[in-house]
Amino acid sequence: MSFQHGFVGTIPPQEFLETFMKPATALMPAPHIDFSRLYSCETNEDAREILIHILDDSQLCPSLKFYLPKLKKRQAEILRAEIEEDMAEDERELHISCHPAVAARKQKLARRKSTRKDLYEYYSFSNTVLALDTAVRQDEDPFVDCKVSDIATTSVSPLHPAGSTNGEGVFDIATVEGHIARARLLTSAQALFSRQHRSRLFELLFVSKGVRFVLFDQSGAIVSQRFDYLKTPDTLADFFWRFSHMNDAARGMDPAAVLATQQEARLFTEAIHDFVSACQVPGNSEERRRSLPNAEHSLDSSNTYPVWAIQVSGSVTGTSTKLVTQKPFAGHATLFSRGTRAYLAYDVNEQQLVFLKDSWRASSSHTRPEFDIYQDLQSGGVPFVPDVMYGGDVLDPDGRPQRTVVDVVLARNASWSLTDTQLHGKIHHRIVQEIFYPLDFVSDERELIQVIHDAILAIDKTYQTLGVLHRDISSANVMLDARGQCVLSDWDHAGPPDPDEGAMGTTQFMSVRLLHDDSAYNELVDDLQSAFWVLNFVAIVRFAQHHNNLARGLFEGCGPEPSNRTALATAKFLGMCGSLYEDRYRSAPLTALIRDLAESWTRFEEQQIVPPKTGTGEEAEPNMLELAPQPQYWLEKFAKALRECDAEKEAARSALEATEAAAAAETPEEPHVARAGTKRKAAEDVPADDERCLVRRSKRLRAQRQRKL
Template sequence: MFPGSYLLSFVVLALAADASSVYRRVDTSPITLKTAKRVNTTGTVDVLARDQARAKFLKSGGKVSPFKNAGIVSSIPATNQAVDYTVEIQIGNPPTTFIVDTGSSNTWVGADQSFVETSTTVQTSDEVGVVYGSGSMTGTEFNDKIALNNGLKIVGQSIGVATASTGFSGIDGVIGLGPNDLTVGTLSPDVNTAIPTITDSLFSQAVISQNQVAISFEPTTTFPNTNGEITFGGTDSSKFVGSINFAPITSTKPSANFWGLDQAVRFGNTQILATTAGIIDSGTTLTLIASASKDAFAQYQTLTGGVSSATGLLQISSAQFSALKSLFFTINNVDYEFTADAQIWPRALNSAIGGDAGDIFLIVADIGTDSGSGLDIINGFTFLERFYSVYDTANKKLVVAVDEVKTLAAVRSEVTHPTTAIKCGGWVRFPSGFETTGVEVRYWALFFSQAMKGIWVGPISPRDFMDSFMEVKKLTLPKRVLKSEFDLMPEYPTSETEMYAGLVLLINLDRLLPKSCVLFKSTFAKDNNMPSRMSLAAGISVQRGTSPEYYSECMWIELRRHRDLDPFNEMSGGAPSTQKPVEHLGQHTIAGFTFRQKTFTLSLLLCGDHARFLRWDRAGTIVTEAFNFRENSSLLAEFFWRYGQMSRVQCGLDPTAEPATHEERRAFHAAVRAHMADKTKSQFAEMGSTIDPNYPCYVLKVTGQNGDEVEYVVQAPFSNEDTITGRCTRAYVAYDLTARELVFLKDYWRPQTGPLDRTETQIYESIEKAGVPHLQHVRLSGDVPQEAVGAQVTVTHRWRELAGAHWKPEGLKERLHHRVVQDLAFPLCTAKNSKQCVLAFRNAVECVMAAYDAGWMHRDVSPDNILLNADGEGVLIDWDVGIKIIPKMAAYRTGTWRFSSTLLCTNPTAFQTTIDDLESCYWSLLFHAIHHYDSTATPATLAMFNEIVATPDGNTGGTKKAKFLACQTVSFSSITLDLLLDGLRIQLLAYYEQPLEFGKFEYLAAVDPKERAEGMLWVFDKVLSIRAWPENDTLEDRFPLGCDTPAAKDDAMKELHGEAVPNLGASGSAALPPAPSSANGARGAHRSNEDDGDGGLPDGSVAEKVKREITDVEVQPLAGPSKRQRRTSARGKQSTLGESSSSRVTRSMVKKEATGA
């Protein structure tokens, strides 16, 4: 059976094929071996008979043992084909030559020359036998050292040594690159044992970082010719171009045993074979399709007019060749085209198959059986020579390319036709974690559109841009750069694809970038069933190195076919709009910041014949003036040339982040898996995602205040802010390479502190010294150092006042890169029950008040900032926006809008106090409880947390929160949790409803936070004293973003924008919200049996007494504050609930409004 963890990837061959092999031994670099095309010149061969014999064997499933099924072995030699490819590998002594076979998985020697044992050779107790349909071998299985290239070795590779073989001539054996399941049954007596392939061994021995092998076979008409290569552990970007397409591995046998996929065949517009299963096989020369009178091959012969020939292949005339239509293989709804040239046998090789030099033979042939056999198509060498293939055992899908091969000669012949689309480069994969669905997609689009405003600075001179941000040691431009012209860029392109082709062609021809830089065509690789958060358009990625993975990206190029699509057009007279070109650049920039460790990034915008340079950092974006690159070609050419001369740090890469070695990555992964396997330790759902292989693995260096340095291994953040500017916090589970244990690491960009501000490191030092409880221990923290001196800092703000700049956004801040390392903590959803969760929030309230006593305010209380430590106790983290409380000085506002107090939401000019932090504890608890505990809440209930309206004075909202305080509309199945939330609500409501003899806001400003905290803690303690708390009532997130129904998503969005959304019952009329799923009798099932007296809260029970106590809050009028206490500030005379101070808002009034009475 085909294992589900294999991936086959096709992308088109490169424009120029390098005959030499490139080999680098680096942890993250692939290993490349050259392959040679071998053409049979000893006489004519019946290539069709040989291929059909192999097809017969493959239809058996590839698992035929010569010990039991000798009869299936054909008398046709395995090497009796016109063309095959060989690779030279040293096994034992001397070096040996192997056929490359993707249809089998055994590696063996001894066919042509006897195997010579060495001191490293170890014989096993197994015999081995492999059947190929057109040949076989039997012998003994050995373990030996294999030398691949340049001294690189595999230790203990399992190989077969032939004592007898049939059908092989001129080669020493076979290197099998198929799925290793095909080796099961080839050993005796260990018939159920699978043998690791060479790729498996390279990966398991940490020689390569990815269990992946790529094969490049290029069509040529000359021989001998070393024009192919095998790359282990990655891909060679110089060998392919074009976009790719995910396709699921076929489940149809026997194709499922090999590199199989479902496909359909079409000749021109005529379908000749409906979707069926086929395989990709390097051991088959031709392209074989199902036969029979009404089947694919019969139709193909009729449509082409081909006639049988002595060679076994169809033969056509010159006139028929001129009219020959393209043949399309449709894989996962994408067409892969065989043009007329691709369908014919190379005429220079006609003699090898018994044909005359002028004859025209077709390479599409009869597979020998009717369709429906489970293997109806074999895409052989004639297919592989057109497409670069990658076999990846770490994934579960096939990846297939779209574009056809273009050789270097073909490119040069088309230079006189600048509008011809000639593509170069490859594919950039965005990790799957960069996706979401439903309401968040729309919310993201709205948010991103708003976030893009106010970040642009400029326009500045392109020359100033390059001199300031693209310095090179020796500014002597080569003549080819000075003479470079972009005249091959189409003047009136009909699509961006034409611009892409022309640009790549010019860069290659004029050598504007060094060989270390590679151009990739970039697309978003996503699950077809999951729309991406950001619709990332195809563009060009300029990268360092040959890996097409997204994290190797260094610079983006966005193409738009007309100048009018330039969103920065100065003729607009205002700030740039957020049209798609800029959105795409911004989205790519966010992706680059997310998956790479970067301090800034550069990008290029080409709109028609005009260009702009952009530099993005966490403060904003600097944009240049537009210039005509046709009239000023040297300026754009110099931009590319400078970029190619810059160091990686100059390109924006963080010098304190290095790719992790395989040993470091393996240690990190082992620690995470060990933690997940230990059921005595706290767990959280995202733990496994922190080692997501789609993300690069880095070693980050963290420097403390005293200069101490410790290195930590990180991979995928479990929390990430998808924004360009701001703090842009990324939270990691990290591996301490010194202590050899898992820790929490936070990476963000803090604003430059003023004289009264403190860094998070300084705040932690102060509050820990003051004995503030319920804090997570800080191991190490500090600003991230730059390569030379000082800290990593943004520069966009410095250009704001540059003379001539039209765009001078307010509020740009200088930001410094900061990291904090703490003991590992866990999100609230890991709490075993609601009582543990409530205890965590009680700790948060206590921490907020202790910090107040020490002179500090947190200002960002949220569920994400209240965690559980290793002992399961609640801790308050993320003090990065904390501020020192200074008497008579108002604190400016910050924090997470969802959990801001009702006062801050309703009054955009109100200052922030510790009382607001205390209220945030309530909203955070309510929000978390709605998501993780059974209740009557619906997705629309959550709308009150997102209510926001823009006004001239700032964002407002909070009316839904105010209504909820006046009349709670959610009931929880856990009576104790319901009781607690109601008691806290009443405490807050009492705060807003105190009888006043003076302006309400003046009163609120004068209330002592300690009084509010004492009331809240009193409620916590009273309800926690009840023993009837549920033992295990924590649920999976009831309302995960993007996982509810489309109707619910629409309702939530409408609620977000203030539209009424009635809940319609079956009759179409408005219906009441449903009762909790565990209402009435089910409530008791959630409870502990410790106190049967509390079971139904009867009169006289402990719980009933508590309920009466906490819900019967007697609000006593307070004496008005003294003049010294009063704050005549921006809180003004406006009521907390949005009414004037002369119109007192009472609980009953709001309740009446909320219920529509």
């Protein structure tokens, strides 16, 4: 999490109000509010208490309760650990609070004047609608209202603290105090976005006798110019009056999400417990059941994630249902990003658990909504892709897609902008599917080979039918359904080959070509090579008898930075040259397949530098520049490996039957009928699809026979 990138400003305060907050129709009870007591405070703690008393006395927000939030020890620890996951090492040492200095929640009852005793409340993540922060010292302001180049030549307002910016041409103050204040704004917003379903969040920052308005959404955070609330208290009062008369949607809450009832929460909890229990294997069993990692995290042990009931519908069918969910088992709503969250949710209509993907897709014309892509895949008859139950863009009450607004305002009128930051617009999107399982839960090597074979079939059919690439083939997107069949999911990056979009994908599974060449863009051959890397990754993790360092290094510890990508491209090429199949898997067909694929991909990479030798002589070699982009070339190699797996199983089964027959022939019939019957029954109980079980059984029978001899 960067505490500098993503903020833009500074917009004039009145323009902020007119742009983001609809005027209230009711007249303000006391248009001239006295905030002078706030300026006289010497500590931040005093300022926060005085601010609450001023707002209580003014009756500006009759429907809101302002309070000083506190957390239980366990809640604070969990929140802190969650926030630190996205922090740099130096940022973790700042000990940033995970909640705002002052919070506002909704209340229905008529308010009474707050006493010191009831100023403090446990922080409510379910109904907090506004966050406020206070700083009595001017040097705690994280922003300035002029460009770096203007500081030396412009008469700076008395409101602005002395000091320098970060030197990058942005309006962020480079002081430690400013860094901490900026971090407080961001972390408190992050915690709310993670636990609520919202599109935007308003915050206020009080610094000395000045105040700033701040609005967060998934594209960025827009900051107002700092104004003197002693000289222009009406502007500040107008903010609170407008905010108190805004509905939940205008305040940023998703109208499709409401707090679940007790009965809905109970049904969800029971369904999660049943699902987790069904995935668990008894302690004394060698059985390997398919499960969903971190599924138990869907139930929040910290009591900071409310249980929500979300109304979802199908964009095409118009049918709808209610989903009950709590905490994402993967991902969280990281600000200024796509904020993808993966949930287990209870479908109230179908009375079953489903998978809910909540994200903010790019609003670029280059990318299409994932739901629309799934509709095209199904219409085109593409195999091995998920069936979508519900999905589409999340709509606001006016029927328009929920989208970010900070980027729109910045692009529309940037005359006040002090930065060169370009924000990217996003649209809220949801997908509901059945639950799928990670690829490392394949039952054996044959199933792994079959799944990657089927994924290549899906890649081929999609490109031939729609002219579209997946562009993000990874171990997280090639999955298994409950029957162990391939499911190629997460088509949100899908699109045709496009030089303007450049390379995309998960770094660990990107092709050598894309990693090495900054000007390269995704083509069919890159999706095919990504499938090869998925095969290697799962084979190493699941079936390798030992892990050599180079093979493990291909998939661990590599980031998206250009230097790392170049190093990874080199490591992958070296891996193709031999280290990948030095692991010597137990399965001979898998080892042979990986060797064959690696040698072919090595030739492809080499021939991009040195063209292949052509002709009919001994020196002629396959032209991989022509063969590699052909899915059928790779499918034939996988089909050969599958036939070898089947032959290996059949040979093991035949060997077992021969051994049992020999043992039965040498054993007297009458005295040992029960025992022979027991042996035959035991053989029948051996899983037919596990050749290793058959081989072990055969060895035991041969050993028994030799002992008798």
